[in-house]
Amino acid sequence: MASQARGLQNFISDLRNAKSKDEEVKRVEKELANIRKKFTAGGSAKLNADGSNPSLSSYQRKKYVWKLVYIHVLGYEVDFGHSEVLALVRSNKNGEKQVGYVALSLLLRGGDPAIGGIINTIKKDLTTPGSPSGKSGEPDIAQALALCSIANISGLELIQSLHVEVQHILLSKSSTPCVRKKAALCLLRLVRTSPDLVAGREFAPHVAQLLQDRHLGVLTSIMSLLNGLASQHTDEYETLIPYVVHILGMLVLKKACAREYLYYRTPSPWLQIKLLKFLQLYPHAIAPDGGANGSTDGATAQAKPYVSQLTSVVSKILTKTDVSDSINKSNADHAILFEAVNLIVCWGPSGPVQLRDGAMKLLGKFISVREPNIRYLGLMTMARLAQIEGSAEGVKKHQATVLVSLKDADISVRRRALDLLFVMCDTDNAERIVDELVAHLALADAAIREEMVLKIAILAEKYATDLRWYVDTILKLISISGDHVSDPIWHRVVQIVTNHPQGDLQGYASATLLVAVSPRRCHETAVRV
Numbered sequence: 001m002a003s004q005a006r007g008l009q010n011f012i013s014d015l016r017n018a019k020s021k022d023e024e025v026k027r028v029e030k031e032l033a034n035i036r037k038k039f040t041a042g043g044s045a046k047l048n049a050d051g052s053n054p055s056l057s058s059y060q061r062k063k064y065v066w067k068l069v070y071i072h073v074l075g076y077e078v079d080f081g082h083s084e085v086l087a088l089v090r091s092n093k094n095g096e097k098q099v100g101y102v103a104l105s106l107l108l109r110g111g112d113p114a115i116g117g118i119i120n121t122i123k124k125d126l127t128t129p130g131s132p133s134g135k136s137g138e139p140d141i142a143q144a145l146a147l148c149s150i151a152n153i154s155g156l157e158l159i160q161s162l163h164v165e166v167q168h169i170l171l172s173k174s175s176t177p178c179v180r181k182k183a184a185l186c187l188l189r190l191v192r193t194s195p196d197l198v199a200g201r202e203f204a205p206h207v208a209q210l211l212q213d214r215h216l217g218v219l220t221s222i223m224s225l226l227n228g229l230a231s232q233h234t235d236e237y238e239t240l241i242p243y244v245v246h247i248l249g250m251l252v253l254k255k256a257c258a259r260e261y262l263y264y265r266t267p268s269p270w271l272q273i274k275l276l277k278f279l280q281l282y283p284h285a286i287a288p289d290g291g292a293n294g295s296t297d298g299a300t301a302q303a304k305p306y307v308s309q310l311t312s313v314v315s316k317i318l319t320k321t322d323v324s325d326s327i328n329k330s331n332a333d334h335a336i337l338f339e340a341v342n343l344i345v346c347w348g349p350s351g352p353v354q355l356r357d358g359a360m361k362l363l364g365k366f367i368s369v370r371e372p373n374i375r376y377l378g379l380m381t382m383a384r385l386a387q388i389e390g391s392a393e394g395v396k397k398h399q400a401t402v403l404v405s406l407k408d409a410d411i412s413v414r415r416r417a418l419d420l421l422f423v424m425c426d427t428d429n430a431e432r433i434v435d436e437l438v439a440h441l442a443l444a445d446a447a448i449r450e451e452m453v454l455k456i457a458i459l460a461e462k463y464a465t466d467l468r469w470y471v472d473t474i475l476k477l478i479s480i481s482g483d484h485v486s487d488p489i490w491h492r493v494v495q496i497v498t499n500h501p502q503g504d505l506q507g508y509a510s511a512t513l514l515v516a517v518s519p520r521r522c523h524e525t526a527v528r529v
Contacts, residue, residue, distance in 0.1 A: 008066050015074070028076055035064045039084055050090075050117065051083030061088060062099045069103050078107055082114040090121050094141060097125075101145040110155015119161050122146045126165045140179045143169065147182040151189040159190050163197055166190065171206055177215045184210075184221035188228045198229060200236025211243040216261045216268050219247065223274035230281050240278075241285050245306040245313070248275045252313045264329035269336055276339035279310070280346045286310065287350040311352055314340050318358045337362070338377055345384045353390070360385060360394040368401050372410045379405060379416035386423045395424045403436055411445060418448070422455045430463030434473060441480050450484040453477050457489045467496065471509050 011031060018024035038060065039053050048054050056064075061084055072078045085107060088100025108114060125142040147169070150162055169175050170183035191197050207229075210222045223244075230237040250256040257267035279285065286307050317340040324330045341359045344351055363385065366378030379402070386395040402424070405417035418437075425433050437456050444452055456477060464470040474493045478485050497509045 007063050008070070011067055012070065028071055028074070031067060032071065032076075032078075035067060036080055038064055039081055047083075048087070050086060052087035053084070056084070058091075058093070058096055062096060065099055065103050069106055072106055082108060082112070086114060086118050086121075089118055097142065097145060101149045105149045105152035108153060110153050110158060112155075115153065115155055115158060119158065122150065122158075123162060123165060126162065126169060140176045143175075143179045144182050147179070147186040151182075151186040154189055154193050156194070159194050159197065163187070163190055163194075167198075170210070177218050180210075180213075180215075180218050181221040184218070184225045188225045191225075191228055191232070195232050200229065200233040203229070204237050204239055207237070208240055208243055211240065211247065216258060216271060220268065220271045220274065223271060223278065227274060227278050227281075230278060234281050238282055238285075241282060242306045244275050244278050245310045248272065248279075248313050249309045251275075252316055253309075263332050264324070264326055266329060266332050266336070269332040272336050273339050276336070276343055280339075280343050283346040283348060284350060286347050286352075311355065314343060314355055315358070318355065318362060334374060334377075338381060341381050341385070345381065345388065349389045356385070356388065356391060357394060360391065364398045364401070367398060367405060372408070372413055375405065375408070376410070376413050376416055379413065379420050383416065383420040383423045386420065392424065392426065395420075396429060399424065399429060399433070403433075406436070406440055407443075411447060414444075414448060415451070418452060418455065422459065425459050425463060427463050427465065430459055431469065434459050434463075438473060438476050438480070441477070449481050453481055453484045453489070454486070457485075457492070461492065461496075467500065467505050468508050471497065471505075471512060475512060 011027075014027050015024055018027060038056065046054075052061075065081065065084055065088060068078050068081050085100055085103040088096045089104055091097050091100065104118070125146040128142070147166065150158060150166065166183055166187050170180060170187060175183065187198070207222065207226055211219065211226075213219055213222070226237065226240065230240075251267045251272055255267055261268040261271075263269050285304075288304070317337060321333050321337045324333065341363065344355050344359045347355075360382070363378045363382040366374050367382065369375055369378075382395065382398070385391055399421075402417050402420050405413055406421070408414050408417065421433050421437065434456055437452060437459075441449065441452055441456070457474060460470050460473040471493060474485075474489065478490070493509075497506055500506070
């Protein structure tokens with residue numbers, strides 16, 4: 001094998017040893033000229049009907065096409081050789097067909113005119129299981145290669161001609177697990193390109209059958225397809241919720257998982273995440289029939305039998321996820337955990353209160369850990385959870401921890417802490433939160449100051465019980481970070497003061513402003529006010 005690829009290896013070595021970009025370009029141009037000459041029939045020889053050169057041996061054709069692929073990967077334009085690529089795809093030999101399909105996926109695009117001449121060959125490979133060379137041991141290689149190429153090229157002509165065959169392979173019981181996985185992902189690619197390709201109501205029963213497959217690799221690919229379909233036509237796939245809950249229950253509650261799909265003793269975490277993401281598309285799935293305001297009582301369980309199992313699954317994920325010394329296991333477990341919390345957030349007020357409380361308690365631990373990624377996700381998810389009715393008191397318990405995160409070295413963590421403080425603020429804690437934010441403003445990075453100033457101004461106006469405190473707060477903003485106080489902010493102060501002639505607000509504001517502009521150096525925004 002090494003001797004057969006010596007020409008390709010030498011070419012790659014020449015490019016890697018090039019001392020300058022110009023030297024590399026000259027070497028590539030020289031090679032392209034040589035390949036173009038080899039692909040052109042010389043003397044009295046004639047090209048085949050498909051445009052390929054019949055004088056090239058199998059080894060030569062593969063070598064030159066591999067060189068074109070490598071040149072393309074380096075970023076150079078390759079606008080010839082398509083006929084030789086198609087000749088390799090049409091070959092009955094595994095080695096040639098593999099090279100042909102790889103080159104086809106990289107060198108040709110959906111709108112290329114040459115695609116029309118290869119559709120029948122791809123269709124033949126799709127619909128004729130069996131090794132192209134007739135050898136046993138690789139019965140699905142041609143189907144797998146064809147599916148990968150269709151997904152990569154994904155042109156409109158290709159989609160219209162072959163999507164029926166792709167669906168047939170996916171649904172066929174004779175297809176091997178490898179082919180079914182590739183068919184599901186190929187169909188997902190086609191659906192993303194042409195959203196109306198699959199009729200949801202007609203296809204949903206077929207997906208239900210696929211979800212009963214015991215091969216976890218197939219199920220993982222099917223869930224990728226299902227998430228793509230359901231995100232476009234959500235209502236049409238709602239009937240599949242019980243199947244998804246059943247699979248999730250088998251993985252979480254019964255640990256039913258083949259050994260090869262255990263990841264650090266966690267059953268197929270990628271599949272669990274996909275299942276939870278699908279359920280997040282249906283926020284009212286846990287509510288009783290007839291409305292989204294119910295709770296998980298007996299009537300609900302009778303109306304929707306899967307609700308009890310689903311709440312048990314989510315509860316176990318929240319309570320049984322342990323901290324691990326292994327980073328890989330910890331990452332997998334926390335990924336599942338955060339998707340479960342996101343599902344609770346999606347349920348909103350209709351979800352079980354005990355699950356919301358459990359999620360809030362868990363997030364309280366996450367925002368105090370040293371790992372910045374976990375802290376970031378904890379702050380972001382808690383901000384979403386805090387917006388659910390009835391969660392305000394639970395969030396306030398973690399106010400001190402959030403204020404500490406506001407001083408974190410990572411600016412992304414500080415942004416999430418600022419967002420959470422903005423959400424948890426109310427009339428009871430507004431003054432403390434605003435005063436803490438104002439105190440921190442002087443130390444804040446320039447990248448976050450404008451956002452902080454805006455949110456402080458909004459909170460001060462919204463929750464001000466004493467307008468004099470509001471005026472003082474805005475003036476502090478001007479003195480600390482006047483460049484980031486926009487015109488609408490100080491215009492609002494002027495409007496509020498002028499519209500309150502009663503009391504001593506106008507007198508207090510005038511006296512305070514006089515003190516603010518008395519120093520020789522004061523910000524121009526203070527002078528405008």
